[in-house]
């Protein structure tokens with residue numbers, strides 16, 4: 001029987017085993033620019049093996065719900081951050097690892113202003129915008145060698161609200 005995944009709101013606590021949630025929330029770490037700018041300092045753990053951090057721009061096609069989750073992937077050599085260039089929500093899918101196999105996938109939906117950073121090696125769904133244009137800045141590893149492992153599920157999950 002097809003397993004269904006109910007989408008839940010993204011929170012830093014719930015996402016903590018998988019990565020970081022970045023947002024201008026709570027008390028700023030410092031006020032800068034003559035007090036005109038709140039700096040929420042160093043909110044993601046960027047972690048790269050033998051490579052450099054790079055910033056790319058992704059323009060992804062939107063997906064609609066319910067969504068079939070056929071595959072998750074991971075980057076063994078580096079973290080990967082999705083920073084939306086809009087206030088639109090997007091879908092964030094992660095899964096735990098069981099001896100190299102992704103299990104128990106979870107689906108989150110972001111609130112406006114939230115960005116995420118998958119920790120190195122975290123199983124995740126690919127960039128999944130829910131609105132057009134799906135514009136994102138992506139911070140991930142630029143370097144030689146393989147940094148992508150995909151896992152295609154025997155049976156898709158269905159993600160919905």
Ligand SMILES: NC(=O)N[C@@H](O)C(=O)O
Nearest residue numbers: 073080124125126127148
């Ligand atoms: N492949 C690529 O650049 N993007 C994926 O890693 C992704 O998570 O969207």
Ligand code: NI
Nearest residue numbers: 073075080126
């Ligand atoms: Ni990825």
